[in-house]
Amino acid sequence: MYPNNGTGHDEKPPPPPPMQIAQYPPAGAAPGQWTTGLCGCCEDPSNCIITWCCPCITFGQNAEIIDGGATSACCVGGLIYYLLANVGVACLYTCGYRKKLRGLHSLQEDPCDDCLVHCFCLPCALCQEHRELKNRGFDPSIGWAANAQKMNQGAATMPPMMQGMGR
Template identity: 35%
Template sequence: MSVASGNRNVKNLPVGADGRDWSNGLCGCCSAPGTCITAWCCPCITYGRVKNRYAHLNSRGSPDPDQGGCCSSDCMIHGCITMLGFGWVMQMMLRGDIRSRYNISGGGCGDCCTAFCCTPCELTQESRELELEEQTYGKY
């Protein structure tokens, strides 16, 4: 989908043949303490917000005015699946979608390992990537 405004590479990171790096490192989650704490305590809420913000940007070409909301159906499904030990699978799929949107290098194996081993940091990294694009619209 073509977006009229919004910069998907806000930091103007170099783009190689296989894409670019994430705008923020995986271990940089402490620079967004609110998101990081929520991702540690209630990953389902952070996942739901990221999923809704991503979907809004992807389908409407503008930031979600509710900034992802709170307890959406995505949040509820993630919470239930997490209780069974498989919430990371949903995160892995969303991570691949976000990588594709922002032309970020990597692959399914890396997405799987990151979602499984580093859930809070992974969710925070994705949230911050979306936030950078949202800020270029001038609303946030």
Template identity: 40%
Template sequence: MNSSLPNDEKNNAPQSMNGPQIVPAAIPSSSDSDSSKGVAGPSSPYVVGVPPQQAMVPTWSTGLFECFNDIPTFIITAFAPCVTFGQIAEMVDRGQNSCGLYAMLHAGILYFTGCGCLLSAYYRIKMSHLYKLPDDPLINILVHLICEPCALCQEYRELQARGFNMKLGVGWRNQSPEIQQTGGVMVPPKVPGGMTH
């Protein structure tokens, strides 16, 4: 094979043409590393050059502005946010009170103060803690202050994605036993049978 490399460079060039050749880096001796200063050496428990394993970042199952994916819920929430809030609060509180009681509480606060969004923001924060969703209280409050109907629709869709039957009138007591036991926390599905040869 003819090459344009000079003779000196031909001798130093790798002989393999199958791809790049990996040259091992020099490992510092134990005298070169000082574990008290945090320098990784041969006896260090840390692996140099390998990024740490990153946990999955929690996210909502749907976006904030995907309201039009569920038009009936969006219409109910736009004209009567207390109804959607009541359904969400009943599921988040695991049936401690009824949907109707939460809806009346939200409607009363909304009627007398105009700040029903603060109550619904509190339940968004509570839901974020419960399901390990993005948990910035300031952001959750701002989302409800700026666009409460979109926030309520997103929470409603999140509960549906977690297996809750969110139809009006179903409530916590009529949820499946699996949902009542796990509280809607997603668990990995069980594989039937097992491995066969």
């Protein structure tokens, strides 16, 4: 039974607002710039090892966060990656997620075209994207639902942003 709203009818409580991916760079990062370089794998050695041994795991985790949970689970993204990798065209699928990540955070296409980065440096690109998500407050390894819960809890405890008077 839901609480009575005073009109004699029981109503469901409203759903929580959807979580939005932050559009602003983390502290110390320049707008439009990646927070780490393409070859910065030493910054997260555990993810580097996982990506070199089984890139479908890192890709699946990244895709779930980049899609905002629309990819039902990282397993789906990882499975698609695995199947496409077996025929040698995984980079054609994964480069779209790099482009989407860049669009979400207004990042530059660096060091070159997204598809070229994924065709020639796929493990490095996946690691960089994983680090970028982590540096922007997400933990791809726990999935979208846990990240959404973490962000919503953080939003509930943060004071509202004050805006100055505009003309």
